[in-house]
Amino acid sequence: MFKVLFFQVYCSDCWEDGLALGTTRMPIFDDIIAKEAVWPVEAPWPLRRASLLLERFRACFPTISYDIYWETRLMNAQAYIGEKGRSVRLYGGLGRHREVGVEGIAFALAHETGHHLGGPPHHEFYTTISSEERANEWAEETGLPVVFGDEVARRYVRRGLAQLAAVWKKYRERYETMREVEQARG
Numbered sequence: 001m002f003k004v005l006f007f008q009v010y011c012s013d014c015w016e017d018g019l020a021l022g023t024t025r026m027p028i029f030d031d032i033i034a035k036e037a038v039w040p041v042e043a044p045w046p047l048r049r050a051s052l053l054l055e056r057f058r059a060c061f062p063t064i065s066y067d068i069y070w071e072t073r074l075m076n077a078q079a080y081i082g083e084k085g086r087s088v089r090l091y092g093g094l095g096r097h098r099e100v101g102v103e104g105i106a107f108a109l110a111h112e113t114g115h116h117l118g119g120p121p122h123h124e125f126y127t128t129i130s131s132e133e134r135a136n137e138w139a140e141e142t143g144l145p146v147v148f149g150d151e152v153a154r155r156y157v158r159r160g161l162a163q164l165a166a167v168w169k170k171y172r173e174r175y176e177t178m179r180e181v182e183q184a185r186g
Contacts, residue, residue, distance in 0.1 A: 107160030
């Protein structure tokens, strides 16, 4: 029970109002996606791709613990504080999604890492992590460039956001705003 509540409290993509009172509850995770939308758990290359990405993030950000919950079809990645301290988890629904490439997974991991390392402004409900907006900024300006270098990072931001926006409602608005800004620049 303690782990579940602790896990819920630090979910980066959700919030609960009145957790102690149990009054209002908001969903913690995105939907479980269809089996057809993900590669099988046993498929070796999606796990290898995800594992190699996590190795790169671990090497660049050693104060963060990274793990995978591969067997689920939950479309998510998550920043949380657990037994190992500040942690980022990649869920199988995102890591195995047939339409999300290395760029989308890398952006999601950088975003979640940004919740821990991005600094202020902090999340409205969880003051120990950075806000959604700050986590995105940190992913683009710091996280991806540290892991991949500036040129690759710029490409991963563009392609990653496009991939995530195509399959994940929470990224659609962000991607549309980014496209509008790029079009205005010419």
